[in-house]
Amino acid sequence: MTETSAPRLLGPAEVRALAARLDLRPTKQRGQNFVIDPNTVRRIVRESGVVAGESVLEVGPGLGSLTLALLETGADVTAIEVDPLLAAELPQTIATFAPGHVDRFRVVLADALAVTEVPGPPPRALVANLPYNVSVPVLLHLMALLPSLEHGLVMVQAEVADRLAAPPGSKTYGVPSAKAAWFADVRRAGAIGRNVFWPAPNVDSGLVAWTHHAPPTDRVTREQVFAVIDAAFAQRRKALRGALRELAGGAEAASAALATAGIEPLTRGEALGIDEFIAIAVALAEQAAAR
Missing domain, CATH: 1.10.8.100 (rRNA adenine dimethylase, C-terminal domain)
Structure with a gap:
């Protein structure tokens, strides 16, 4: 592999080998379900609209499956990871699978719900496989914290995806839909099956895409x-x-x-x-x- 070659993406064998080397046991508490299908992460990145040179924020990179697909576009990636073991390993994974892209990647060891700033260039896009148990609070927190965000795509539990994109009057419309509408135009962008994850979750996943708009009023906060x-x-x-x-x-x-x-x-x-x-x-x- 030359330094200018495209990143190699993680498949089932690579994910399991990384996990075994780290003696990693995915936990439900942190919503750790790792994508093992390269076609899925490429699809997520394609649907996100990320382009070369764009600054992208990723939350919960895990073992790096989606991170590598983002780097494949030529984007600059900042990843926020709460697990110290995974955060420490990620730079080595990028160096091994995408050696020509190391200078466009940084990892931040932090809880995405508690961050008050993000290092590096202001991110224009948010692309993430969000932990199911905190997906809505994380998304709303980052939308509020980072006015530089112009668009994004997140993978969340299918039921949460329905709620985020629901219009007024529908059965799934509620607090997440109404609050997300303050920041952005939100839409469903597809479904993701369970068999692309390890371990497989007991729920289906959905993609939610959004495009930022200016605050709809300045008369109240x-x-x-x-x-x-x-x-x-x-x-x-x-x-x-x-x-x-x-x-x-x-x-x-x-x-x-x-x-x-x-x-x-x-x-x-x-x-x-x-x-x-x-x-x-x-x-x-x-x-x-x-x-």
């Missing part, structure tokens, strides 16, 4: 809008007049804010899009300012 969303879905079957009572400071105040926003008080949160949640937040802020 994101936190104010998210407080309305959280209250609206805290008791999903409850009408907004009751669901917003505590946040508004009483049922009358909640009804008045909904009237100002042009929303029927018996409407449920699942029927509202991000613009309606913003209208309620604005009305509540105006009420508070008038007191």
Whole structure:
């Protein structure tokens, strides 16, 4: 292999050999299911739209399957890994399987939910196989933390993928869908079977693609809008007049804010899009300012 050759991707034999050398026992606690199919990681990268020279953030690189496919595009990759064993091994894996691409890769030992900055050039794309148990909090945290992100694609549990991409009024629409809509246009980008992982998870996976847009308002903060969303879905079957009572400071105040926003008080949160949640937040802020 020459230094200018393309990376070699990890297949089942390579993944199991790496795991055996590290005496690695994947844990459910950290959602460790490693992709063993090169065609799958190439598909993820293709769907992500990552191009040569782009700065990419990856979360949970594990043994490096997706990392190598990202480097294959010519992208610059920063990977955040919470497992010290995996984070320490990853540079050696890149040096072995992609020796001509080492200078375009860095790994950060950190919890993605707790990071406050990311070293290197500001990332334009987020591409990740996210641990199922923290996928939504990680995605929303990084969208909020990194305004440089323009687009991305994440692999998550199929049910979570449905929720993230759900439109208002659908059965799967909820807090993840509404909050993600603040940051981006979100869409389902395909399904992933269980047999491309080791160990195989007991659920199917889905791909979620998103394209960043500017904050939809500057009249209220994101936190104010998210407080309305959280209250609206805290008791999903409850009408907004009751669901917003505590946040508004009483049922009358909640009804008045909904009237100002042009929303029927018996409407449920699942029927509202991000613009309606913003209208309620604005009305509540105006009420508070008038007191």
